[in-house]
Amino acid sequence: MKDEDKPYIKPDIKLPETTVKAFILGAILSAALAAANAYLGLFAGLTVSASIPAAVISMAILKLFKKNNILENNIVQTAASAGESLAAGVIFTFPALVLMGYWSGFNYLETSLIALSGGVLGVLFTIPLRSALIVKQKLKFPEGVATSEVLKSGEEGGKAIKFLAMGALLGALVKLSESGLKIWDAVFEKATLAADKAYLYFGINLSPALMSVGYIVGLRIASLVFAGGVISWWIAIPIYLYLNGNPDGVEPVALGSATWNSNIRFLGVGAMVVGGLWALINLKGAIGTALNAGLKAIKNKASGTVTTLRTEKDTPMQWVIMGVGIMVVPIFIIYLREIEEVPISGLMAIIMVIAGFLFAAVAGYMAGLVGSSNNPISGVSIATILTSSLILLALLGSGSEKGPAAAILIGSVVACAAAIAGDNMQDLKAGHLLGATPQRQQIMQMVGVVAAAFAMPLILDLLNEAYGFGPATAEKPNSLQAPQATLMQSVAVGVFGGGLPWVMVYFGMGLAVVIIILDKMQEMRQSEFRIPVLAVAVGLYLPFELDSAIMLGGIIAWLVGKYQKQNQLQDEGQHKAAKQRSERTGLLFASGLITGEALIGIGLAVPIVLTESDDFMALTEETFGSLPGLVVILAICVFLYRIAVKAYRTE
Structure with missing residues (x-):
């Protein structure tokens, strides 16, 4: 056995894992991080x-x-990260039910049960995959490896928490100044329209959280997201306005926003549909491998041919099968309550279980290949919703008011299961490297799911009442864009009732095909720079202000990497350690910025709802424009760069 394959804690050593304080702390962190990631995802479209x-x-x-x-x-981080992942599955789908008017709010019991069932199924579906994907295939699982390294270097905890806390405090202060005190505008944007023909626009959201997302995902992904924004805002909108002009004389910034909202964003719908289907086609081998591994594991467990090592002890397979059966019951009841037809509800439950296991396997495998942050959950969700919509269309007819909602309800469970599956495999990889007991981790994953599931309806209702979801309106000028949920709504409603600008959808599909061809050409050239279609699709349906802010963070990450190369330490071991230290420092500071901003955003929502006003803390009647915010965000970028390069230079 190679050294890197040996667990940090040997199998014959037993340490307390699932302690009372671990349960309590894991549950609290799960709910808190779920809330923060929910706000970020609804705001930025990325988690x-x-x-x-x-x-x-x-x-x-x-x-x-x-x-x-x-x-x-x-064990604590296992539970905590499960909450963050469940939030992603929830926010990508559940708000669509409110956006389409099917729900007026988030019913606590229904929302909790659907999220809980999807999350628990995600945990259960990954149990038979753990040994095959982590132990035998030895996939990379980058976040799992990084987490294990952070835990191994636990003596750095004091210094590491300093950067996380510093970022959280700064992110909270900036959010409070912008959204609470109303000192500066949230967005810097300018646009011109010459002779009602030539349109030019630039905008950037002055959010440290968005910049931090770009820093964490890196320049490659950030640049692809930005490329999607460039296609929409610098190519498609100018062409559209050149052909159609501005007959109503709308102000240029508002004109671009209205054009994007009513037409151009549907390029992203088409691209995401093709991207989701392509992800399935491209992963057919991975799906087969994962499914075969799961079936073999079930067979081995049933025959008793399983190791008794503590570090290889999974939850018994009979419990897994029993758990899946139990989870289907509340889902079927909720479907029946919404659809009111037993055969249709039963079919929905069957589709959900099959799609859930299929996509959980895909998510687990992809997490091992590229990491859970790059997992195509959006593509998985939209492929499920599109397929479900077409099946339900054939059964219910085009005039059905419940058909779109039924498709979203199926997609919501599958999205939660897939999101949890990818994250859980990362946690199990970390546990494998550390010498944890898999069964205890799987128990704590359940704890994290339960804590997050019962917190999410409250968070969603609070954010919806305070800010609103979807495109900004006169009543909700600071609404959270909820890009994925808006996309899911468009597809489900469009399949049943029409109303989609199908020309734009078809153009988006064609664009996605072109991107896929370019990516295959890069693969044939063995180029390191690949062009995943879903990353570009995300940029297509995000407002440009978000794309550009994410790009800014990607540039900072690139500059840090450039510094490391130009000042590389001669000793390879020292260079590797210094690079990991630098990456960890930047990651923690950026994560702190995201967490601080998100928690203040949620905190401000409470008095906004109570006072029915979002300027209850405003210092003046008018803000000082966007210039102060520009100065602040640039200063934070400089500070992030400096602490990251300083961490590379010094122990």
Whole structure:
């Protein structure tokens, strides 16, 4: 066995893992990180992995206790990161039910049960895959490996938590100044329309959280998202306005926003549909491998041919099968309550279980290949909703008012299962490297899912009442865009009732095909720069202000990497350690910025709802424009760059 394959804690050593304080801390962090990621995803259309921040917070808190150990830390981050992942599955789908007017709000019991069922199924579906994908195939699982390294270097916890806390405090202060005190505008944007023909626009959201997302995903993904924005805002909108002009004399910035909202964003719908289907086609081998591995694991468990090592002890397979059966019951009841037809509800439950297991396998495999942050959950969700919509269309007819909602309800469970599956495999990889007990991790994954599932309806209702979802309106000028949910709504409603600008959808599909061809050409050239179609599709349906802010963060990450190359330490071991230290420092500070901004955004929502006003804290009647915000965001970028390169230079 190679050294890197040996667990940090040997199988014959037993340390306390699922302690009372680990349960409590894991549940609290799960709910908190779920809330933060929900706000970020509804605002930005992207979510990030919370495993490393959760590990650092866990280390800092558990060090206050006399007795703690590395496996207990790992158990806490396992539960905490499950909450963050469940939030992604929820926000990509559930708000679509409100956007389409099917729900007036988020019914607590229904929302909790659907999220809970999807999350628990995601955990259960990954149990038979753990041994095959982690132990035998030895996939990379980048976030899992990084998390294990952070936990191993736990003696750095004090310094690491400093950067996380610093970022959280700064992110909270900036959000409070912009959204609470109304000192500056949230967005800098300018546009011109010459002779009602030539349109030019630039905008950037002055959010540290968005910049941090770009920093975390890196320049490659950030540039592809930005490319999608360029196609929509610098090519498609100018062409559309050149052909159609501005007959109503609308102000240029508002004109671009209205054109994008009513027509151009549907390029993203077409691209995402093709991207989701392409993900399935491209992963047919991976799907087969994952499914075969799961079936073999079930067979081996049933025959008793399984190791008794503590570090290879999974939840018994009979419990898994029983759990899947139990979870189907509340889902069927909810479907029946909404659709009111037993045969259709039964079919929906069957589709959900099949699609859930299929996409959980895909998500687990993809997490091992490219990481859970790059997992195509949006593509998985839209492929499920599109397929479900077509099946339900044949059964219910085009005039059905419940058909679109039924498709979203199926997609919501599948999205939650897939999101949880990818994250859980990362956590199990970290546990494998550390010498954790898989069964105990799987229990804590359930704890994280339960805590997040019962917190999410409250968070969604609060954010909806305070800010609103979807495109901004006169009543909700600061609405959260909820890009994925808006996309899901458009597809489901469009299949049943029409109303989609199909020309734009078809153009988006064609564009996605072109991107796929370019990516295959890059693959044939063995180029390191690949062009995943879903990354560009995300940029197509995000407002440009978000794309550009994410790009800014990607540029900072690139500059840090450039500094590391230009000042590379001669000793390879020292260089590797310094690079990891630099990456970890930047990641923690950026994660802090995201968490601080998100929690203040949620905190402000409470008084906004109570006072029915979003300017209850405003210092003046008018803001000072966007210039102060520009100065602040640029200063934060400089500071992020400096602490990251300083961490590379010094121990």
